[in-house]
Amino acid sequence: MKTLARNPKNIGQAIRNGRRARKLTQKQLAECSGVWQETISKIENGVGDTKLETVFSLLAALDLEIQIQDRSKGSVADFEDIF
Amino acid sequence: MKTLARNPKNIGQAIRNGRRARKLTQKQLAECSGVWQETISKIENGVGDTKLETVFSLLAALDLEIQIQDRSKGSVADFEDIF
DNA sequence: ACATATTATGGCCTATAGATCATACTGCTA
DNA sequence: TAGCAGTATGATCTATAGGCCATAATATGT
Secondary structure, three states, X not given: OEEEEOOHHHHHHHHHHHHHHOOOOHHHHHHHXXXXXXXXXXXXXXXXXXXXXXXXXXXXXXXXXXXXXXXXXXXXXXXXXXX | OEEEEOOHHHHHHHHHHXXXXXXXXXXXXXXXXXXXXXXXXXXXXXXXXXEHXXXXXXXXXXXXXXXXXXXXXXXXXXXXXXX
């Protein structure tokens, strides 16, 4: 998995994808991350804003990490919500 | 620039590094990002939590982006706050 | 179609982020 | 060493994130 993110919605999608890739329900992810299912739902759907702490709790539980890099040449295909 | 981040502090450092690489003062970054200098100071120093929206405002102004990826093999050297 | 699992929504409440102002601290450098 | 640019800190205020409960809406399987 490798997803570019330039806004909060991209993060939510990456989390949803990561969760599904690991075949976890929101409830299971909630249990192992300490973030509530309701909150996960909102984040995945880009409802409201999210704190970094919360994002990292989820990423850690999904064994994902963030890399900060110069804005690339990044092919459009690396994004998922073009439409 | 390419920095791994597994917690909010890593993000703050990446922002500070990116800002310095572009030879901007906090005040200048504040002006072009819409985030207050005081807030930038706190984020760079890992004081309190930060919302995604704010992080992305800063990253955009610094022409940086985020990539979400599986936790790597990431060499320890990619982190900056080991000590 | 029904039962059940999964996800979404919405309200209440508390904690806290960030705007904003004021001011203090920390280098520089003239 | 005085002055200034840059950064940090601290307070107040408003908006909102997320914990938490209840429940609604959607899948999914049988």
